[in-house]
Structures are given as structure tokens and as C-alpha cells.
Amino acid sequence: xxxxxxxxxxxxxxxxxxxxxxxxxxxxxxxxxxxxxxxxxxxxxxxxxxxxxxxxxxxxxxxxxxxxxxxxxxxxxxxxxxxxxxxxxxxxxxxxxxxxxxxxxxxxxxxxxxxxxxxxxxxxxxxxxxxxxxxxxxxxxxxxxxxxxxxxxxxxxxxxxxxxxxxxxxxxxxxxxxxxxxxxxxxxxxxxxxxxxxxxxxxxxxxxxxxxxxxxxxxxxxxxxxxxxxxxxxxxxxxxxxxxxxxxxxxxxxxxxxxxxxxxxxxxxxxxxxxxxxxxxxxxxxxxxxxxxxxxxxxxxxxxxxxxxxxxxxxxxxxxxxxxxx
Amino acid sequence: xxxxxxxxxxxxxxxxxxxxxxxxxxxxxxxxxxxxxxxxxxxxxxxxxxxxxxxxxxxxxxxxxxxxxxxxxxxxxxxxxxxxxxxxxxxxxxxxxxxxxxxxxxxxxxxxxxxxxxxxxxxxxxxxxxxxxxxxxxxxxxxxxxxxxxxxxxxxxxxxxxxxxxxxxxxxxxxxxxxxxxxxxxxxxxxxxxxxxxxxxxxxxxxxxxxxxxxxxxxxxxxxxxxxxxxxxxxxxxxxxxxxxxxxxxxxxxxxxxxxxxxxxxxxxxxxxxxxxxxxxxxxxxxxxxxxxxxxxxxxxxxxxxxxxxxxxxxxxxxxxxxxxxxxxxxxxxxxxxxxxxxxxxxxxxxxxxxxxxxxxxxxxxxxxxxxxxxx
Numbered sequence: 001x002x003x004x005x006x007x008x009x010x011x012x013x014x015x016x017x018x019x020x021x022x023x024x025x026x027x028x029x030x031x032x033x034x035x036x037x038x039x040x041x042x043x044x045x046x047x048x049x050x051x052x053x054x055x056x057x058x059x060x061x062x063x064x065x066x067x068x069x070x071x072x073x074x075x076x077x078x079x080x081x082x083x084x085x086x087x088x089x090x091x092x093x094x095x096x097x098x099x100x101x102x103x104x105x106x107x108x109x110x111x112x113x114x115x116x117x118x119x120x121x122x123x124x125x126x127x128x129x130x131x132x133x134x135x136x137x138x139x140x141x142x143x144x145x146x147x148x149x150x151x152x153x154x155x156x157x158x159x160x161x162x163x164x165x166x167x168x169x170x171x172x173x174x175x176x177x178x179x180x181x182x183x184x185x186x187x188x189x190x191x192x193x194x195x196x197x198x199x200x201x202x203x204x205x206x207x208x209x210x211x212x213x214x215x216x217x218x219x220x221x222x223x224x225x226x227x228x229x230x231x232x233x234x235x236x237x238x239x240x241x242x243x244x245x246x247x248x249x250x251x252x253x254x255x256x257x258x259x260x261x262x263x264x265x266x267x268x269x270x271x272x273x274x275x276x277x278x279x280x281x282x283x284x285x286x287x288x289x290x291x292x293x294x295x296x297x298x299x300x301x302x303x304x305x306x307x308x309x310x311x312x313x314x315x316x317x318x319x320x321x322x323x324x325x326x
Numbered sequence: 327x328x329x330x331x332x333x334x335x336x337x338x339x340x341x342x343x344x345x346x347x348x349x350x351x352x353x354x355x356x357x358x359x360x361x362x363x364x365x366x367x368x369x370x371x372x373x374x375x376x377x378x379x380x381x382x383x384x385x386x387x388x389x390x391x392x393x394x395x396x397x398x399x400x401x402x403x404x405x406x407x408x409x410x411x412x413x414x415x416x417x418x419x420x421x422x423x424x425x426x427x428x429x430x431x432x433x434x435x436x437x438x439x440x441x442x443x444x445x446x447x448x449x450x451x452x453x454x455x456x457x458x459x460x461x462x463x464x465x466x467x468x469x470x471x472x473x474x475x476x477x478x479x480x481x482x483x484x485x486x487x488x489x490x491x492x493x494x495x496x497x498x499x500x501x502x503x504x505x506x507x508x509x510x511x512x513x514x515x516x517x518x519x520x521x522x523x524x525x526x527x528x529x530x531x532x533x534x535x536x537x538x539x540x541x542x543x544x545x546x547x548x549x550x551x552x553x554x555x556x557x558x559x560x561x562x563x564x565x566x567x568x569x570x571x572x573x574x575x576x577x578x579x580x581x582x583x584x585x586x587x588x589x590x591x592x593x594x595x596x597x598x599x600x601x602x603x604x605x606x607x608x609x610x611x612x613x614x615x616x617x618x619x620x621x622x623x624x625x626x627x628x629x630x631x632x633x634x635x636x637x638x639x640x641x642x643x644x645x646x647x648x649x650x651x652x653x654x655x656x657x658x659x660x661x662x663x664x665x666x667x668x669x670x671x672x673x674x675x676x677x678x679x680x681x682x683x684x685x686x687x688x689x690x691x692x693x694x695x696x697x698x699x700x701x702x
Binding site for chain 1: 330414415416418421450452453455457458459463466467499500501503505511512513514515516517544546548560561562565566568569570572605606607608609610612614615616617618619620636650651652653654656657658659660662
């Protein structure tokens with residue numbers, strides 16, 4: 001008996017390309033979420049300028065009966081400048097790739113370029129904040145490092161600091177509901193934190209940290225929101241800044257140091273330049289040499305950033321208490 | 327050569343230290359001519375050098391004079407030519423083992439091997455525990471500008487001669503070490519740690535690394551209570567509750583000293599003599615850029631372009647231009663960059679033959695990024 005098998009009659013084409021692309025692991029881009037937006041006008045020079053009036057002193061001293069006017073106050077303002085910078089990247093794609101590859105190369109490269117641009121916007125904001133916002137070392141934890149791991153008192157301290165500075169909160173509170181395991185959520189600032197600290201947040205649940213799934217309603221929760229503590233709602237991302245092995249304790253053990261940005265409204269402004277942001281540029285092979293062999297796909301954008309309310313932002317830096325998976 | 331390759335050339339006068347060349351690309355091939363060394367033909371001179379990315383980072387192939395006007399070939403194996411992409415923060419160089427930190431007005435740090443640092447580089451120190459309760463952990467994690475005093479020694483701008491600091495020796499329990507911060511000033515001006523405050527009718531601030539402030543910079547202070555001079559803090563403001571109090575920089579003395587127009591005569595003295603016991607959770611005194619009152623850009627000078635870019639001042643009073651266009655002085659600036667570095671490494675066969683040449687040597691360089699590179 002002769003059985004025909006794939007050993008002697010194999011398929012002529014061995015592979016079949018799945019119709020859908022696999023997803024690309026992409027971090028939550030939280031930094032741009034908390035930014036105010038401003039667009040510099042065309043022909044507006046190199047530098048965006050912000051003006052913030054200062055409060056006048058409240059006239060708390062009575063006039064008395066002298067009939068003499070009090071001395072005038074001199075209004076003051078603060079000026080904040082930020083220089084525009086330009087960014088871009090692209091790919092040169094030979095026409096043979098476009099002609100012969102089975103997948104839509106131009107489509108998915110365009111998509112990746114767009115994501116790269118958005119991630120660049122976020123990373124620039126992240127690093128700018130690390131450079132420009134003042135730092136509080138966490139001291140509420142117990143792991144013996146400086147900074148320590150985050151304790152509930154650290155949330156309280158930084159929220160109190162921003163409240164004292166009259167920062168504006170992003171979110172109004174969520175009223176408690178008659179649902180098991182839930183609790184009310186306070187009006188809140190945002191903390192931009194690392195996914196690597198989520199285990200530490202979980203360990204604070206009994207002390208007052210409320211996981212996002214324990215909110216009375218998740219209607220106002222952001223996709224990256226992990227939970228809340230006191231007047232802070234925590235957004236996590238794998239791209240949050242971390243300095244690896246940047247702290248060592250008295251026993252010679254090292255730990256990673258995380259930068260957690262606690263921010264109120266209008267604390268950071270993301271500035272683009274009119275007509276120059278988010279440009280996706282396709283250039284046909286026609287423009288590349290006498291044989292017109294290569295197409296180009298590129299993105300370019302203009303971006304500046306400024307801390308526009310320095311009193312409404314703090315980086316609270318901490319180490320981690322729990323182990324990290326791999 | 328097609329339209330996609332990149333070529334650049336230029337000239338600089340060597341300082342004897344590593345030279346950073348900013349470009350709009352990272353080259354895969356670099357060569358240079360040391361005109362001064364070529365003209366003199368003196369022993370130890372390096373008139374020509376070459377580097378290809380396929381050789382790896384930090385190396386170079388050189389010609390050097392093994393005697394007057396007698397050329398030979400050699401290599402530089404470390405601190406040669408390196409490309410860089412300064413686009414993201416919190417990147418560090420190799421870990422340096424620290425064997426000693428002295429008690430001094432400018433503490434001296436000794437490393438177990440050659441540190442490879444240049445004055446103006448920024449390091450953080452870690453694990454400065456002599457025992458579990460003594461040492462200098464008060465300054466762990468603070469970025470410090472180094473002044474190089476030898477191949478294994480450098481000083482940092484911090485007064486460790488105070489009573490609460492104990493000398494770090496080879497017997498330290500905390501595995502003391504240092505790391506170079508690779509790109510400390512990607513965005514400036516920003517926040518900087520304070521090492522000293524001199525109170526008076528004006529207030530003089532010393533910082534641990536470059537402040538990159540200009541005259542006219544508006545600044546705020548964050549002084550935790552144990553550091554003393556809390557009256558400088560922006561809030562609370564008892565006269566106008568809720569309104570921040572700011573100062574303005576009226577003089578820039580050097581890279582880490584500015585004078586601010588705040589009369590601090592009656593303020594509490596600054597105290598950097600923190601205890602070891604305070605360390606877990608100890609926060610540091612900081613000065614923060616808020617804004618500026620300037621209306622113009624950097625002024626033209628004899629060697630500058632017509633409209634000079636913003637600059638950093640990593641050490642001393644030497645300005646290092648950014649690759650930016652002109653901006654209002656004191657503006658928040660993006661200082662990311664890329665390019666290559668000609669290092670101060672020495673020839674494998676002659677430790678006196680320095681790749682980047684001697685101070686005042688005139689060097690002409692070329693850099694390429696090729697369309698096609700075919701590794702074997």
C-alpha cells in the first residue's frame with residue numbers, strides 16, 4: 001500500500017502569513033497626559049514665552065479715618081521661556097521591498113513612525129521633568145535605603161506640599177457607593193510612576209492605598225491608572241524614569257531609584273509649533289536618483305516644554321521594596 | 327556615494343582633554359590630522375588617526391612619531407574614538423570602586439583603578455558607609471562635578487571636613503563606588519543641589535554640579551528644615567499667602583556659584599553637616615529655575631556666530647555651546663545631541679603619545695556615515 005504523505009507530496013508553499021499583525025509592546029505614555037497644551041504661532045521666533053501674574057497683597061490693614069490713601073502696589077509677573085526644538089526620523093525603503101514583500105510595508109512602517117514620534121514626545125517630557133522639577137526623597141518606607149521605598153506618609157507629604165502651594169488637582173473625587181470592597185476616592189493630583197512599583201503599591205493596600213478596581217466606579221479612571229492614595233491617583237508606565245542600582249545601603253546592597261512625578265494642573269506645558277507638528281512625510285522613489293529606487297517615510301515634529309507652575313510639581317524619588325520579575 | 331550618506335569635517339584646537347564633536351548623525355568612520363604634530367614631527371606626536379565602527383567603540387588606529395620625524399603605526403585601545411547619542415537621561419558610565427574619600431573642604435575621592443574622568447564630568451557616589459553608622463552617606467546620590475587631580479583621584483565640591491562626616495577608607499562596609507553621569511545637562515536650566523549658602527544683603531549659592539543659570543534667571547528654593555535656611559523657600563509666604571517668593575540671579579561667578587538678589591542677612595545659616603542617622607529619607611537642599619526676566623539672546627563675541635546659541639558651563643567659566651539656534655537667555659532648552667568623541671587615550675606602545683594631542687594642537691577631522699558597510 002502506498003500512502004501519499006507530505007513527505008513525498010509536500011505543499012508547494014509552506015507558509016501562510018497571518019492576516020493580522022502582532023501587537024508591538026508599547027508603554028503607556030503618561031507624561032503628555034498631564035501637560036497643558038500650547039501652540040506657538042507661525043513666524044513666532046524660536047522661544048515660547050509665558051506670563052504668570054503674581055498675587056497682589058490682600059489689603060488686610062484698615063484705612064482708619066485719616067482720609068489718606070494707602071500706598072500703591074506694584075504689580076509683578078513671572079516670565080517663563082522655552083526654546084523650540086525640532087525632531088525627526090525616517091526610513092528609506094527600496095522599491096523591491098515594496099514590490100515583493102507580502103505585507104503592507106508602507107502601512108506598518110507609517111504606523112511605527114507615528115508611534116515613535118508620540119513616544120519621543122513623551123520621553124522628552126519625562127526627561128525634562130527629571131531635570132527641572134525639584135526632588136523629595138521618600139522617607140516613609142522601611143527598607144533602609146535613601147530614598148526609602150514609598151510609604152503612605154510619602155503620599156501624604158507630597159499631596160500636602162502641593163495643597164500648601166495651592167496647586168490645582170486634576171480629578172474630582174469619587175463618592176463612595178454601597179459596593180463590596182470599594183471605597184471613595186479623593187480629589188487628586190496625578191503621580192506618574194513605574195509599573196515596577198505596582199507590587200509596592202499592592203503592599204500598601206491595607207494601609208490606605210486603593211487599587212483602581214476598588215474604586216466605586218471606574219468611569220473616570222485612566223487606562224494607566226493603578227490606584228490612589230490620599231489625594232494622589234497613580235498612573236504607571238514601564239517607561240517611567242529609573243536609575244538602576246543608584247542607591248546602596250550600609251550593607252553594600254544596591255537598589256534601583258525611581259522618579260515619581262506628582263503633578264497638578266498647568267504644572268507642565270507641552271508646546272508645539274503651528275504647522276510643524278506631527279508631519280508624516282512619504283516621498284516617492286521618483287525623487288531618489290536616476291533609477292528612482294528608494295522611497296522614504298519619515299516623521300518630524302517641533303516641541304518645547306516648560307514647567308509653568310513650579311510649585312505644582314515634585315519628583316518624589318524612591319527605591320523598591322518588593323522583588324522584580326523578569 | 328548616494329544621497330543618503332553623511333559627511334562632515336571641521337577643525338578644533340585641542341585642550342589635551344577629550345573633544346566632543348556634535349553632528350546631525352553618528353559617524354561610522356572618523357579620521358583626523360593633527361596639523362601641529364605633523365608640522366613639528368616631534369617624538370610622541372600623533373599626526374594621523376583613523377577609526378571605523380567595525381573596530382568597536384573607544385579604539386583608534388594611529389600613526390605616531392617614535393622618534394623625531396620617524397613615523398610608525400600603533401593603536402589606541404581605550405579612550406579612543408567613540409560615537410554617542412545623548413538623547414535620554416539616567417545613563418551612567420562604568421562603576422568605579424572608591425577606596426577613599428577624605429575629610430576636606432573639597433572632598434578628595436580615590437578610586438581603585440584609573441577613573442578615566444575629565445574635570446567637568448559629573449558623578450554620583452554611592453555606598454559611602456564606613457560602618458553602618460559612620461561614613462558619608464549624607465552625600466550618596468548627589469550629582470557632583472569633579473575636578474580631576476590624578477588618574478585615580480578627583481575632588482568634589484562638598485565640605486566633608488565637618489563633624490558628622492567620617493573618612494571613607496579601604497575598610498568601608500558599604501562598598502563605596504562612583505558612577506559617571508553620562509549626559510547630565512540634556513535639559514537646562516533645571517534643579518540643582520545646593521552645597522553651601524552664604525547669607526547677606528545678597529545671597530550666594532554654591533551648587534554640587536553646574537547650575538547653567540544666567541544673569542536674570544528667576545529661581546526658587548527648596549530647603550528642607552534640617553538644612554537651615556528655610557526662609558528662602560518659595561512658600562509659605564506670610565505677606566501674601568499662597569504667592570511664591572522668588573529670587574533673581576544677579577551674578578554668575580562660575581559653573582557652580584551664583585549670586586541671588588535676596589537679602590538673607592537675618593536668615594538661618596545653611597547647615598550641610600547632616601548626621602548619618604538622618605540618611606534614610608534625607609532630602610537635599612535645591613535651587614530650581616523658574617523663569618527669567620531677559621529679553622534677548624546670547625550676545626555676540628569675537629569667536630561666536632552672529633546669533634549665538636544657549637550654552638552650558640560644565641566647569642569653571644568655560645562655555646560649551648549647544649547645537650540650538652538662538653533663544654532668550656534663561657529659557658528652558660533641549661540640549662540633546664549626537665556625534666563622536668576623540669578621547670585622550672594613549673598609544674598601546676607609547677604612553678606619551680596621546681590621541682587628542684597636546685593643548686594648542688590644531689586638529690582637522692572628517693567624519694562619515696556610509697551608505698554601505700559590509701562586515702566580513
